[in-house]
Amino acid sequence: MSSDLFIELRNVSFAYGERPVLKNINLRIPRGRLVAIMGGSGSGKTTLLRLISGQYRPQHGEVIVDGKNVATMNSNQLFQHRRRMGMLFQFGALFTDLTVFDNVAFPIREHTRLTENMIRDLVVMKLNAVGLRGTQDLMPAELSGGMARRVALARAIALDPALMLYDEPFTGLDPISLGVIALLIKKLNDALGTTAVMVTHDVHKSLDIVDHVYFVSNGEIIAEGTPDEVRASTSPWVRQFVYGEADGPVHYAYPVNTTLDHDLGLQQGGEHA
Amino acid sequence: MLELFAAPVRKLGHLTINAIWRLGFVSRFLIAILMESGQSFMRFSLVIREVYFAGVLSLIIIIVSGLFVGMVLGLQGYNTLARFGSSDALGALVALSLLRELGPVLAALLFASRSGSAMTAEIGLMKATEQLDAMNIMAVSPIARVVAPRFWAGVISMPILAALFNVMGIFGGYLVGVVMIGLDSGTYWSQMNNSVDLHYDVVNGLIKSLVFGIAVTLIAVFEGYDATPTAAGVSSATTRTVVTSALVILALDFILTAFMF
Numbered sequence: 233m234s235s236d237l238f239i240e241l242r243n244v245s246f247a248y249g250e251r252p253v254l255k256n257i258n259l260r261i262p263r264g265r266l267v268a269i270m271g272g273s274g275s276g277k278t279t280l281l282r283l284i285s286g287q288y289r290p291q292h293g294e295v296i297v298d299g300k301n302v303a304t305m306n307s308n309q310l311f312q313h314r315r316r317m318g319m320l321f322q323f324g325a326l327f328t329d330l331t332v333f334d335n336v337a338f339p340i341r342e343h344t345r346l347t348e349n350m351i352r353d354l355v356v357m358k359l360n361a362v363g364l365r366g367t368q369d370l371m372p373a374e375l376s377g378g379m380a381r382r383v384a385l386a387r388a389i390a391l392d393p394a395l396m397l398y399d400e401p402f403t404g405l406d407p408i409s410l411g412v413i414a415l416l417i418k419k420l421n422d423a424l425g426t427t428a429v430m431v432t433h434d435v436h437k438s439l440d441i442v443d444h445v446y447f448v449s450n451g452e453i454i455a456e457g458t459p460d461e462v463r464a465s466t467s468p469w470v471r472q473f474v475y476g477e478a479d480g481p482v483h484y485a486y487p488v489n490t491t492l493d494h495d496l497g498l499q500q501g502g503e504h505a
Numbered sequence: 506m507l508e509l510f511a512a513p514v515r516k517l518g519h520l521t522i523n524a525i526w527r528l529g530f531v532s533r534f535l536i537a538i539l540m541e542s543g544q545s546f547m548r549f550s551l552v553i554r555e556v557y558f559a560g561v562l563s564l565i566i567i568i569v570s571g572l573f574v575g576m577v578l579g580l581q582g583y584n585t586l587a588r589f590g591s592s593d594a595l596g597a598l599v600a601l602s603l604l605r606e607l608g609p610v611l612a613a614l615l616f617a618s619r620s621g622s623a624m625t626a627e628i629g630l631m632k633a634t635e636q637l638d639a640m641n642i643m644a645v646s647p648i649a650r651v652v653a654p655r656f657w658a659g660v661i662s663m664p665i666l667a668a669l670f671n672v673m674g675i676f677g678g679y680l681v682g683v684v685m686i687g688l689d690s691g692t693y694w695s696q697m698n699n700s701v702d703l704h705y706d707v708v709n710g711l712i713k714s715l716v717f718g719i720a721v722t723l724i725a726v727f728e729g730y731d732a733t734p735t736a737a738g739v740s741s742a743t744t745r746t747v748v749t750s751a752l753v754i755l756a757l758d759f760i761l762t763a764f765m766f
Contacts, residue, residue, distance in 0.1 A: 285642055314644040325635035339643045342650075397642075 237296075238263040238395070238427040239284060244293035246279055253279050255451045257293070261444075266421045266428045268438045270473065271448035277431045280448065281397050284429060285319060286310045297395065315343055318388035318426075322400040324380040326372040332359070332383050333368035339390045358386040362416055378409025382416065389420055396421065398430040402437060410434070414441050435474050439463065447473065534727050538656050541649040551654040552661070559620040559655065559722075560662030564669070566619055567612060571670035574611060575677025578602055582678070583686055596693035597700035599678030604701065604710040605766060608671040610758050613717035615670075616663055617750035621725035624655050625746040628729025629739035637730075652726045659725070663718025664711045671710070709765045716757055721750045 239261040246254040253276045261267045269277045282288045283295050286302045295302040297313065305313060326335050336355045340346060346354070359365045362382040372380055381401065388396065401417065402410045418441040421428050432438050439445070439459040447455040447470060455462075455470045462470060472480030493499045545552050582598045628651060631637050637647040675697070682688045701707065725746045732742035 287638070287641065311644040311646075314642055317642065319639070319642045321635045321639055323634065325639035327636055327639075328631075328634070339645075342643065342645050 236262050238265075238298055239429065240294075240296040241280075241283070242294045242296070244283065244290045244295060246276075246283060246288060246290045253451050254283075254290070257451075257453060259446060259453060261427060261429065263427055264425050265443045266418070266430065266441065267444045267446065268430045268432055268442040269446045269448055270431075270433055270435065270438065272433065272473070275448045276451045277448045278399060281399055281429060281431050284395075285317060285397055286313055315391070316394045317397065318391070318393035318395070319397040320381070320385050320388050320399065320401050322403050323377075324372075324384035326375075326380055326384055326387070328372050330372075331368065332364070332370050332372070332375070335372070335383060336387045336390055338387065343391060354390065355386075358390055359383070361389070361420065362386045363412070376409070378405050378412060381405065381409070381413055385413070385416060385420070389424065389426075392424055393426060396426045396428040398428065398432070400432055401430065402432060402434040410437060414438075417441060435476075439474075530731070531723065531727050534730070535723055537648050538653050538723075538726070541646055542653045542657065544646075544649040545653040545657055551650070552657050555654045555658030556662055559616075559624065559658045560666060563616060563619050563662070563666055566615055567666045567670050568673050570611065570615055571608075571673030572677040572680075574607060574670075575599060575603065575674030575679075576681045577677075578607070578674065579678035579681030579686075583682055583688075592688060593692050594696055594700075595678065595682045595688060596695075596697035599682070600675055600697040600701050601706060603671045603674040603678075604706045606758070606762070608674060609667045609710050609714040609717060610754060612667040612670040612714060613663065613721055613754045614751055616659075616666060616718070617721045617725070617754065618747055620659065620662070621721050621746050621750055622743045624659070624722070624725040625729040625732070625743045626739055628652070628655070628726060629732035629734070629742050632730065632732060633734035633736075633739060647730075652730060656722050656726050659722025660715070660718045663721070664714045667714035667717075668711065705766075713758065713761050713765075716761060717754050720753050720757060724750050724753065 237260055239259070241257050241259040244254055244257040244259075245252065257280065259280075269280055271277045279288065283290055284297060284302065286295075286305060289303050293303070298316075300309075300313065302310070302313060326332075327338065330338065333352075333355055336358055337351050340351050340354055344351075355368065356365060359367065362385050364379060364382050364386065367375070367379070367383070372383070375383060385401075398417065401413055405413060414437045417428070417430070420426070430438065430442065439462060442459060444458055445456060445462050446453050449469065455465065455467050457465065462474060465471065465474070469481045471477070491499070578599050579595065582595050582602075583592055586592045586594055586598065628637075631647075631651065637651065640647045640650060679690075679693060683690045683693050728742040728746045728749070729739075732738045
């Protein structure tokens with residue numbers, strides 16, 4: 233593997249029980265790049281993220297992160313892997329019984345032996361980076377959705393991770409908060425030189441900030457490219473997704489084997505005919 | 506005809522296999538808690554915090570319930586003993602009933618309803634809101650950080666709460682027997698003093714409450730950790746905690762009583 237590559241998925245397949253979710257995925261993410269994985273709900277993109285974080289193990293294939301196969305790591309190796317990783321969850325996943333300060337300080341206290349004074353300085357710096365200095369004493373319940381997401385971002389970058397994972401970071405945010413989060417993701421990624429993977433279906437905001445996009449559908453990567461290539465793509469699937477068309481390769485109607493007349497009992501010989 | 510009998514037998518078999526599977530999961534979960542408890546003891550403040558939530562905040566319900574149970578025991582005990590001219594033995598009856606049976610059992614049932622259900626709901630909601638996942642991603646074990654401190658807090662709190670329940674119950678019996686009915690105070694206490702054996706009655710009662718504490722807290726943390734991460738899932742896990750705890754407490758009480766007394 234080239235040393236320039238930070239994440240590489242080779243022939244990865246994953247299934248929940250009998251139901252296949254990812255089929256023979258191959259994906260390469262260079263070091264320091266911000267990459268988006270897009271696709272409809274249930275397409276398998278969050279599963280991809282969980283494979284990279286080591287929460288799931290693939291039934292087949294290799295998940296290589298920084299030269300190490302996550303799929304074969306034991307629990308100690310996984311914990312070492314995760315110490316170099318930050319993740320922003322869909323709704324922040326802040327610890328509701330801790331203050332903003334303690335939430336951001338949590339990974340620092342767990343993994344370092346820094347003094348409380350140094351921890352305080354670090355937390356203030358991280359909160360300042362997301363524009364929330366002064367909120368240290370608030371509880372998560374006192375924050376708006378956008379603020380909670382920013383605190384979660386501050387917590388995720390508390391230990392300056394080499395890899396950042398974003399799970400639907402824009403879900404449920406108003407346009408202003410959404411713009412703020414997108415800007416922060418881009419700025420922090422540039423400043424920290426982190427490799428980042430973002431799972432999202434917010435096309436337009438994501439295309440403004442990412443370096444590369446993978447499209448996932450039915451557990452397979454069906455298209456990829458830079459934001460400009462995506463915008464210019466002639467692929468019917470990509471066009472349907474990017475422009476939000478109701479019908480196309482992804483059908484509007486749920487696939488059924490019967491006709492509406494049949495289901496309503498209007499066919500010849502039906503009960504109501 | 507055969508199918509008529511086969512269906513319930515199949516269902517019974519399915520339920521039995523499920524119960525055995527679940528028992529296996531609980532046992533493995535307990536082993537995981539014990540293996541990861543080192544951190545809880547090294548950072549004992551985490552356990553102390555949970556003792557406050559599980560134990561200290563249960564004091565009101567334990568104290569008030571203990572008092573009323575003792576008062577009822579005093580009334581009923583006096584009425585029955587008086588028929589046989591043995592009302593002097595009221596102190597012994599109240600103390601032995603509480604120390605051997607009612608104290609540990611009722612305190613454990615109250616603890617399961619108040620603190621056990623709260624533990625299940627809290628851990629279940631942490632799971633539903635991805636807080637446990639977030640900990641895992643931060644390379645922090647949720648079992649070490651969330652489950653083990655609560656488990657040990659329950660194990661520590663339960664015997665103390667049961668002892669307080671007993672004290673309040675004995676005081677309740679005193680209020681009814683001595684203050685309300687007018688029995689001799691010295692007789693009440695001396696009868697109790699003569700009948701109660703420290704090891705046989707008091708220590709065995711505390712051992713019972715320790716066993717109940719382990720069982721109830723294990724059920725509570727397991728149900729929370731195993732809850733389906735939805736509103737309905739957390740709700741049914743909380744219900745399961747209270748129902749399972751009650752049944753396990755009563756079953757264990759029978760077994761322990763058979764061995765101890």
